[in-house]
Amino acid sequence: MQDYGLNEHPLVNYHTHTWRCQHASGTEAEYVRAAEAAGFRVLGFADHTPWPYESGFVSGMRMRLDQLDGYLATVAGLRREYAGRLRIPVGLECEAFPQYMGWLRDLKAEKLDYLILGNHYDLTDEGDHAAFSDAGGFYFGRSTQPEHIRRYARRTIAGMETGLFDYVAHPDLFCHTYRTFDADCAAVSHDLCRAAEALGIPLEYNLLGIQYHERMQEAGLLGYPCRQFWEIAAQYRVKAIIGFDAHRADHLRRTELFARGLDFMWSLGIETLPCLPGLGPED
Numbered sequence: 122m123q124d125y126g127l128n129e130h131p132l133v134n135y136h137t138h139t140w141r142c143q144h145a146s147g148t149e150a151e152y153v154r155a156a157e158a159a160g161f162r163v164l165g166f167a168d169h170t171p172w173p174y175e176s177g178f179v180s181g182m183r184m185r186l187d188q189l190d191g192y193l194a195t196v197a198g199l200r201r202e203y204a205g206r207l208r209i210p211v212g213l214e215c216e217a218f219p220q221y222m223g224w225l226r227d228l229k230a231e232k233l234d235y236l237i238l239g240n241h242y243d244l245t246d247e248g249d250h251a252a253f254s255d256a257g258g259f260y261f262g263r264s265t266q267p268e269h270i271r272r273y274a275r276r277t278i279a280g281m282e283t284g285l286f287d288y289v290a291h292p293d294l295f296c297h298t299y300r301t302f303d304a305d306c307a308a309v310s311h312d313l314c315r316a317a318e319a320l321g322i323p324l325e326y327n328l329l330g331i332q333y334h335e336r337m338q339e340a341g342l343l344g345y346p347c348r349q350f351w352e353i354a355a356q357y358r359v360k361a362i363i364g365f366d367a368h369r370a371d372h373l374r375r376t377e378l379f380a381r382g383l384d385f386m387w388s389l390g391i392e393t394l395p396c397l398p399g400l401g402p403e404d
Contacts, residue, residue, distance in 0.1 A: 130383055130395045131402055132376060135165035135212065136237060136290060136325065136364035141184035141192055142169040145368035149195050153203060155370040162402035163208045164373075166196050167237045170213040172221050178247045193232055210234035210400050214290060216242055217280030226285060235397060237325075237364075238286035240277045240294070262297045267305040270295040274309040278316045287397055288362050289317065291327040293350040296343040302350075306343075310353040318357040323394055326351070326386060328378045329366035346382075355389040362394045 138145035169183035212235040244257025337344030
């Protein structure tokens with residue numbers, strides 16, 4: 122391993138989930154204790170955003186709207202408790218569903234420190250997540266066809282263009298169940314990286330994806346993080362940020378993955394941000 126790694130970057134993470142999203146476990150305090158024990162300087166919470174669904178839909182992969190205030194209050198309490206020891210900003214990981222962007226803009230201005238663009242679903246997550254149609258609802262992590270990944274790129278770039286988001290989580294999610302890095306994958310990667318460069322928005326190297334990667338490759342799938350995507354990213358003046366995407370407190374103990382991600386970015390010559398502007402350990 123190169124000397125680059127942890128010697129030049131504080132241990133930080135802005136991509137931490139909570140039990141409220143229904144597919145993570147452990148209390149916020151457990152994540153904070155694990156982070157402090159591992160030597161983190163910043164631990165940001167960015168659970169999956171609730172949406173004020175006009176249809177009354179209840180999601181199975183994000184907190185409910187009536188849980189939002191409790192989430193914010195819990196993180197605020199931990200911030201006070203750990204003041205001077207660990208910085209704990211609060212945000213959300215969100216898609217860019219057009220009908221709710223005004224609501225999200227107001228929420229960020231009033232109550233949040235940052236937002237992550239995690240573009241899991243098309244125009245909504247209501248309905249059949251396996252059905253690809255103009256109605257939205259499709260889960261981009263199940264992309265298998267060129268039209269799936271082209272839509273992912275268009276929707277992700279539209280999200281970047283809102284100016285609401287501080288970085289893009291797992292930008293190579295579209296590779297998760299894709300079979301081979303073909304010309305369409307390359308074109309989508311160029312589109313995403315070109316937009317990230319033009320808009321100055323960082324791209325996340327996702328450490329949870331590393332834990333999926335070998336399993337996906339054994340099944341004959343690309344998986345993410347996808348080397349070919351990041352080799353294309355290296356052709357642009359994009360900046361990266363490392364994200365644990367922690368869904369359990371013990372994910373934060375995998376600091377060797379953080380160093381591995383930094384070394385991989387170093388090997389490609391991609392600048393890696395030590396922290397989000399204004400949300401660093403000394404800010």
